[in-house]
Amino acid sequence: MSRTHAAIDVPTATRAQPPGWRDPRLWIGIAIVAVSIIAGARILGAADDSVSVWAAARDVAPGDTVGVDDLVSTSVRFGESTDAARYLLTSSPLPDDLTLVRALGEGELVPAAALGSGDEADTVIVSLAFPHELIPTNIGTGSLIELLVIPADGASDDKRGSIEPTTVLSDVVVIDAPSAADSLGSVSRGRQLVLGIPETDSDALAEILSASEDERVRVLVRG
Incomplete structure (x- = not known):
């Protein structure tokens, strides 16, 4: 007894073609990559503008002697570079006889003008x-x-x-x-x-x- 096999149409395989220069998907991809690079550069640039300054670790009163244990390092980004000079930078050596000439609250940045030596008490x-x-x-x-x-x-x-x-x-x-x-x-x-x-x-x-x-x-x- 003979069997009849039905013919099956097999589609011709096609290879994926890379997008051409006129393909809008290519330009969209390039734009996304460019935006990502620019955004990353700006974030890194903003981080580089930050400086480390001292802040009060607790409430301190005028006349108190201030040491490293009384301060905490805080990263701050100032709008103007000259503003950083008004505060006590962690990169500068901290003298041993610093005395407060005004009160500071916990977390407050330490202005350079708020400190004096023991001789200036x-x-x-x-x-x-x-x-x-x-x-x-x-x-x-x-x-x-x-x-x-x-x-x-x-x-x-x-x-x-x-x-x-x-x-x-x-x-x-x-x-x-x-x-x-x-x-x-x-x-x-x-x-x-x-x-x-x-x-x-x-x-x-x-x-x-x-x-x-x-x-x-x-x-x-x-x-």
Whole structure:
């Protein structure tokens, strides 16, 4: 008994062809790779901009001696490279006799202006209030300023610029410079500046305090 086999059509095998230059899939793939490379480069570049600075490991008070055990390393990326100079970098040697001239809260970055040596423990911390229009906009923590006083008998003439103020204190460190919104009594007293002034300048300090009551003190930023 004979069997009849039905013919089966077998499709012809075709080889996958690589995409041509005109294939949109090829260009999409190239674009994805390019975007990935650019994104990775930017991430690495941002990481390279970070610097390591010291932050307070706990709450510390003025007059406390600060050592490595009181600090913790923190990686920070500053908007301006010059801002890093205002803080205590971990890459710089840490002296043995550092003393705080103002309080620091746990986790707060340590400004270089908040530290002094044991020989500078006689620094007087003074908070002065100034009218907002008399404070330079670029002043901040760590700034070096000059304090100038207008003579009492010429205070009313200062608005016309006929009386020149006299420098009473120079190279004064701004320990803290709260924003106008953060300054206590900002509406009535103006903006506050917390300054570190050596006790050896007590006579000049007395003059500054007296002149500040009449708004005769002017501020010049040195750095």
